[in-house]
Amino acid sequence: MQDVKALIFDVFGTVVDWRTGVARESERILAPLGYTLNWLEFADAWRAEYQPGMEEVRTGRIPFSRLDVIHRRMLERIRPRFGLEKVEEAVLEDLNLAWHRLDGWPDATEGLRRLRSRYLLAPCSNGNISLMVDLARRNDFRWDAILGAEVARDYKPKPVVYLTAAESFGLKPAQVMMVAAHSNDLEAATGCGLRTAHVAQVNEFGPSTGEPGPTVSVDVAASSFLDLAAKLGV
């Protein structure tokens, strides 16, 4: 554990609250046009297309596309179900950027600030670079670099994404700790030789829906970012 020099983070659900953020932004954009959806249900439906959308890239069926592009394809799939067939192109483009305007979980900014005093920090998200940049500006996340899918040109949980993040920092996998609220992400990182920390975010899909703790073996299990900082001694 003393060898760990960098922490890399899952972002959607771990660092930021995508669900209420996408619901809020969708309502802000679509309600003035007369739409009255169940906004949380809409956010959930959009997110439900996430794994199938990335799977096309992971299997090599389509070339790597940034998550912004995949988010838009996902949106196209659910539009008819929510009666959004007639929404104009400029509005859809703006709506697609809902994912760039999410808020961190309450202690994320302060937790990252403390962790930065000892570790290099980067997102290792499936989100693209500009999406991560916009979230960082909005929430005052101070990353050392933006790593993840766009740099590796493939999607988690494929090993190349975790390994490219470690290599980009010039570190061996064992010198890097993956931080996530999702056990499957941590399991994949462990398989690549990284250290792992689980941060419970129990409200990801609504109150008390997230993993209260890891379901796989991890190096650190924390209840929040501030708890993670405390457990890492910073």
Next chain:
Amino acid sequence: MQDVKALIFDVFGTVVDWRTGVARESERILAPLGYTLNWLEFADAWRAEYQPGMEEVRTGRIPFSRLDVIHRRMLERIRPRFGLEKVEEAVLEDLNLAWHRLDGWPDATEGLRRLRSRYLLAPCSNGNISLMVDLARRNDFRWDAILGAEVARDYKPKPVVYLTAAESFGLKPAQVMMVAAHSNDLEAATGCGLRTAHVAQVNEFGPSTGEPGPTVSVDVAASSFLDLAAKLGV
């Protein structure tokens, strides 16, 4: 010019002073071992291998290698000339990291801080990500992302490096301004449709050796980072 959303920066010679930094670090590491080189001459000789080292990647003769790897190959080429054949591997590895321990030109940190109030900022350097990360930590450069050669997997002045930087920010080339002290870098960026700013760093290779102004057409010509900030109105 109002369309510009991001500034991307050449780093070696433009943002940081590689020459006195490499000389200082080389002396710090090698002098205690009894070596008495002309340290500035050593730095110049090392840097002189820079373009040939990258050219092997640019031509496709060898696969993409990070600049740390190329710096090490460059060092191997000049070692005999400076009587460094017997230096141990661990020392050479440390010496190679001299390039990670460079100081910014005097107004770089403050200039970037001001520019950040209006623009997204990233290095678009041939240096690798971890090298840029270390320079940023040392000098308190607050980049939004680390872009450049390692993300594009090729070296400037190849167009893919500038174009990948713009794409990574989700911007069109005309929304991005390349900032450099070297006209050839700016000429290549212009060829890709980017805006350009020349910042004169006249002491790059020693007193009064750098370009006092651009030798190609640019959008902004500045005498320093603070002058650039003033000319961009921030």
